[in-house]
Amino acid sequence: MTDAVESGAQAGVLEAALRWHAATVNADCDWDAFTLWLEADPAHQRAYAQVAELEARLAQQRPVLQQQLREAPAPGSRRWWGGAAAAAVLLATLFFGWQRLPLNASVAQDYVAGGEALAMALDAGVKVTLAPGSRIRVSGHHQEKMDLTGTAYFDVPHDPGRTLAIVAGGYVVHDIGTRFEISSAAGELKLAVAEGEAAVDLPGAEQQVRVAAGQQLLVSGAPLRAEYASIAGDDVAGWRAGRLVFHNEPLTLVAAQVSLHAGRAVTVDEAIAQRRFSGVLTVGDGSQLAARLGEIMGLAVQVRGNAVHLAAADSRR
Amino acid sequence: MTPQPPVPHAEPQGLAAAYDENRSAILRFLRARTRDAAEAEDIVQELWIRLRETSSGPIANARGYLFQMANNLVLDRERERRRRAARDKSWTEQSHTLVPAPDNTVQAVDPQLLPEQALADAQEGRRLLQAIQALPEGARRAFCLHKIEGLSHAQVAARLGISRSGVEKHIALAMKHLRRALLDCGPAGSAPSLDTDEHEGHD
Numbered sequence: 001m002t003d004a005v006e007s008g009a010q011a012g013v014l015e016a017a018l019r020w021h022a023a024t025v026n027a028d029c030d031w032d033a034f035t036l037w038l039e040a041d042p043a044h045q046r047a048y049a050q051v052a053e054l055e056a057r058l059a060q061q062r063p064v065l066q067q068q069l070r071e072a073p074a075p076g077s078r079r080w081w082g083g084a085a086a087a088a089v090l091l092a093t094l095f096f097g098w099q100r101l102p103l104n105a106s107v108a109q110d111y112v113a114g115g116e117a118l119a120m121a122l123d124a125g126v127k128v129t130l131a132p133g134s135r136i137r138v139s140g141h142h143q144e145k146m147d148l149t150g151t152a153y154f155d156v157p158h159d160p161g162r163t164l165a166i167v168a169g170g171y172v173v174h175d176i177g178t179r180f181e182i183s184s185a186a187g188e189l190k191l192a193v194a195e196g197e198a199a200v201d202l203p204g205a206e207q208q209v210r211v212a213a214g215q216q217l218l219v220s221g222a223p224l225r226a227e228y229a230s231i232a233g234d235d236v237a238g239w240r241a242g243r244l245v246f247h248n249e250p251l252t253l254v255a256a257q258v259s260l261h262a263g264r265a266v267t268v269d270e271a272i273a274q275r276r277f278s279g280v281l282t283v284g285d286g287s288q289l290a291a292r293l294g295e296i297m298g299l300a301v302q303v304r305g306n307a308v309h310l311a312a313a314d315s316r317r
Numbered sequence: 318m319t320p321q322p323p324v325p326h327a328e329p330q331g332l333a334a335a336y337d338e339n340r341s342a343i344l345r346f347l348r349a350r351t352r353d354a355a356e357a358e359d360i361v362q363e364l365w366i367r368l369r370e371t372s373s374g375p376i377a378n379a380r381g382y383l384f385q386m387a388n389n390l391v392l393d394r395e396r397e398r399r400r401r402a403a404r405d406k407s408w409t410e411q412s413h414t415l416v417p418a419p420d421n422t423v424q425a426v427d428p429q430l431l432p433e434q435a436l437a438d439a440q441e442g443r444r445l446l447q448a449i450q451a452l453p454e455g456a457r458r459a460f461c462l463h464k465i466e467g468l469s470h471a472q473v474a475a476r477l478g479i480s481r482s483g484v485e486k487h488i489a490l491a492m493k494h495l496r497r498a499l500l501d502c503g504p505a506g507s508a509p510s511l512d513t514d515e516h517e518g519h520d
Contacts (some may be wrong), residue, residue, distance in 0.1 A: 014492065014493060015486075015489045018485070019485075024384075024388055025386070026381070026383030027382050028378055029384070031381065032342065032382070034346070035346040035349050035350075038346070038349035040403055042340060049350075051395075052391075052392055052395075053395060053399070054496055054499060054500065056396060056466055057445075058445070059499045060438070061441065061442045065445060065449070065465055066465050066466070069449065069450075069465055090461075168440070170439075170443040170446060178413070187443050219439075257400065262348075267457055
């Protein structure tokens with residue numbers, strides 16, 4: 001061990017620190033040699049402290065990361081779907097990536113909604129309606145695992161023997177029987193429940209965060225905030241009836257939802273990203289949504305190619 | 318708490334004797350580990366108290382066990398310090414977490430339900446996930462197999478068809494990226510921010 005560690009030190013302090021960290025997991029580690037190594041250079045001690053901290057934080061996040069990394073497509077494999085917006089696409093892919101052990105292998109299916117909402121019927125009476133421009137990957141032996149990008153409405157018959165796990169916006173939503181909507185953007189989540197109850201995992205939380213019928217939970221911001229609001233059952237996934245209903249949602253999450261229905265990217269200037277919007281927008285053909293939102297909020301609406309950028313009215317950018 | 322190694326039989330004298338015998342070596346280790354003589358003294362005392370509270374006994378390597386306990390105590394303290402710093406930093410923001418809507422529909426979140434630590438953890442999880450997904454392909458594969466799926470270096474090497482030292486290099490590269498993503502912009506800058514083999518500390 002000591003020899004290996006010393007040659008590692010020549011290769012790089014970080015590599016050596018990683019080796020020492022692996023060695024200290026064993027009581028049989030050569031603790032005197034480790035002490036000498038730590039004493040030899042302050043950089044050694046700093047590198048080890050960083051590695052130990054990083055490893056501890058990784059260990060804490062591992063269960064969630066494991067799930068998310070297994071479900072998420074590898075970066076780069078996302079490219080194919082960028083051009084697939086025109087029509088609903090159904091792809092069955094053998095979900096047997098390098099990251100999956102053979103026992104866990106199962107068939108995953110990707111569903112992508114184009115310009116219109118896509119209604120799907122899955123195993124065990126589960127119905128999912130994908131909002132336009134949204135995508136969901138369904139896997140698991142009973143189609144009980146999903147990975148959502150965008151917005152969808154779920155109608156799940158009660159079955160105590162089965163829990164759905166839906167990954168969205170980096171969070172995991174659990175449900176055993178209810179009707180609810182999930183909207184997600186990068187790191188942001190809206191969970192609105194029309195009937196029954198759903199729950200969200202926040203990594204490291206002692207218990208799941210529950211959301212009951214008539215409530216919506218918003219998770220957003222940095223530092224992260226989570227807040228409840230009341231919502232009428234009819235307003236949950238209101239887009240199914242041609243309207244978007246927002247209750248005090250951060251503008252970034254509003255813009256993400258508007259983008260889906262507008263069929264083009266709607267971005268928000270960083271300076272106003274955390275402004276809130278409450279109100280109802282009529283979807284129509286989607287083309288007026290961004291302008292309408294800007295008008296109501298008194299924002300400057302800048303058309304940039306096929307994208308729309310919303311900024312503060314006095315912004316000169 | 319960092320999990321302590323399992324100790325099957327009760328015979329406190331065994332560990333106490335090992336403690337007496339190795340106290341100065343452990344103290345020296347703690348000084349090197351923390352670079353803080355007072356902290357090292359504190360921890361060696363705490364180790365003694367823990368030993369008296371634990372019903373632990375003859376183990377194959379009592380000396381190694383004590384060093385391991387000492388090392389874990391350092392980790393626990395570092396983590397506690399980091400959390401406290403993160404709390405202090407986010408207190409102001411957290412206290413304004415709820416923004417009431419004009420129609421008063423926003424309800425207060427039960428603070429017990431959403432401990433800010435959980436939120437900080439969630440945030441950290443996202444940052445980690447993004448950093449992992451942004452890793453170069455080879456480093457990402459090796460890292461995920463080893464650190465996330467728990468395969469050994471040898472197993473990873475076999476799976477990826479590369480040498481063990483190749484695996485180590487990939488993982489070191491991955492850790493370097495993650496260190497940057499996590500520690501350099503971590504909560505409250507509470508983590509040691511020195512990049513040992515690139516740029517030196519920036520604060």
